[in-house]
Amino acid sequence: MSLIPNLDGTADALVCGASAGIGLALCETLLARDDVARLWAVSRSAGNSEALAALAAQHGERLIVIACDARDEQALAALATQIKQVSQHLHLVISTLGILHQDGAKPEKSLAQLDLAGLQASFATNAFAPILLLKHLMPLLRQQPTTFAALSARVGSIGDNRLGGWYSYRASKAALNQLLHTASIELKRLNPQATVLALHPGTTDTQLSRPFQANVPAGKLFATRFAAQCLLDLVSRVEPLDSGGFWAWDGQQIPW
Numbered sequence: 175m176s177l178i179p180n181l182d183g184t185a186d187a188l189v190c191g192a193s194a195g196i197g198l199a200l201c202e203t204l205l206a207r208d209d210v211a212r213l214w215a216v217s218r219s220a221g222n223s224e225a226l227a228a229l230a231a232q233h234g235e236r237l238i239v240i241a242c243d244a245r246d247e248q249a250l251a252a253l254a255t256q257i258k259q260v261s262q263h264l265h266l267v268i269s270t271l272g273i274l275h276q277d278g279a280k281p282e283k284s285l286a287q288l289d290l291a292g293l294q295a296s297f298a299t300n301a302f303a304p305i306l307l308l309k310h311l312m313p314l315l316r317q318q319p320t321t322f323a324a325l326s327a328r329v330g331s332i333g334d335n336r337l338g339g340w341y342s343y344r345a346s347k348a349a350l351n352q353l354l355h356t357a358s359i360e361l362k363r364l365n366p367q368a369t370v371l372a373l374h375p376g377t378t379d380t381q382l383s384r385p386f387q388a389n390v391p392a393g394k395l396f397a398t399r400f401a402a403q404c405l406l407d408l409v410s411r412v413e414p415l416d417s418g419g420f421w422a423w424d425g426q427q428i429p430w
Contacts, residue, residue, distance in 0.1 A: 177209055177406075178266055179413045180319045180367060184211035186261045190244055190307055191270035193217035196325065196375055198225055199402035200268055205233050212236055214257060218243040244271055244303035250310040257314060264314045266409065269304040269324040274343050282341045296342035301349040308357055308370075319367040321409055322357075326350055326372040326420060333429035351420055351430065358418030369417040373408065375401045376423040396423075 177185045187204055191197040192215035204210045213236060215226050220241040230237050238260070242253045257264070273279045278295035282288050304324040308315075315322060329340055330347025351372045358370035378401040396404075404423040412421065420428045 175410050177204075177207065178319055178321045178369070178409060179411070181265055184209050185265035186210075186212045186214075186263065187266040187268075188214040188216060188257070188264055188311070189268050189270065190216040190242075190304075191272075192239075193219050193223040193226055195270065196378055196398050196401050196405070197268075197270035198223075199398035200270065200405070201226070201229060201237070203399065203402045203406060205229060205237060210236070212238065212261065215239045216242050216244070216253065244269075244307050245298050247306060247310075250306055254310045254314065257311075262314070263318050263320070264311060265318065265320050267307070267311060267315070267320075267322045268405070268409075269307055269322075271299055271303045271307075272325055272327070272347075273299045274340075279342060281339070281343060283339045285341070288341055293342050293345075296346040297349065300343065300346035301353060304350060305353040305357065308354075312361070312364075315361065315368060316365050318365075319414075320365065321369040321371065321412075322361075323371040323373050323405070323409055324350060324354060325375055325405075326354075328374045328422065328428055331420070331428050331430060355418040355420075362414070362417055367414055369412060369414045371409065371412060371417070372420045373405055374420070374422045374428060375405055 187210055189197050189200045192201050201215050204213050220226055220239045226239050230239055242249045274281050278291050280292040308322055327347045329344050330351055332348055354370050354372045361368045361370055376396050378396045378398055408421055408425055422428050
């Protein structure tokens with residue numbers, strides 16, 4: 175099965191948020207494939223990641239590790255320039271950017287716990303960074319089959335919200351979904367072979383979920399490798415016709 179639909183030959187891919195969790199697992203899984211010619215592993219802490227350094231030592235020139243804070247537009251512009259020096263097209267871009275209780279973000283249980291700093295931190299990483307990444311990589315996505323996917327979350331679904339709470343996280347992921355859906359319409363006009371996806375990876379054993387894992391039902395807490403493989407399986411199946419959709423790890427569509 176090809177990495178993305180309608181792709182013949184090898185692929186150039188990029189993972190943003192690559193130094194830990196699902197992002198690191200995606201890098202490991204992609205590099206294990208013969209049809210991935212080159213992978214950019216992007217993270218603000220990429221230069222300090224022992225795991226990425228080990229992958230780079232193993233895979234040589236197939237892996238390019240770049241330190242970049244996706245919340246910084248100048249850094250994103252420099253990232254795009256750096257990639258263009260090596261490749262004219264990216265076939266797959268996956269953003270795993272997201273925070274719940276880091277960098278000033280808070281999983282608020284009530285309106286009384288809301289504050290501007292927490293809202294801004296959540297939106298900056300969960301919504302703004304992925305769409306700005308797409309903005310700056312657009313010149314590399316305008317030819318050939320290509321897929322841009324960003325990790326959203328089921329709790330970002332307005333229709334599926336029955337428990338409340340987590341105001342900033344829910345709202346920022348809902349904003350991401352709208353931004354991605356809107357971008358999918360523009361990108362479809364520029365490149366009919368392009369696909370834009372919002373993906374829910376399931377509850378995965380990462381730093382984001384660890385404070386809340388006690389409430390996860392048995393069998394519903396996924397290893398990062400499992401989540402990464404499920405996401406890549408999904409990316410390989412979703413056609414440009416379905417661009418702009420919101421999908422769960424198991425291939426089911428999620429209501430907006």
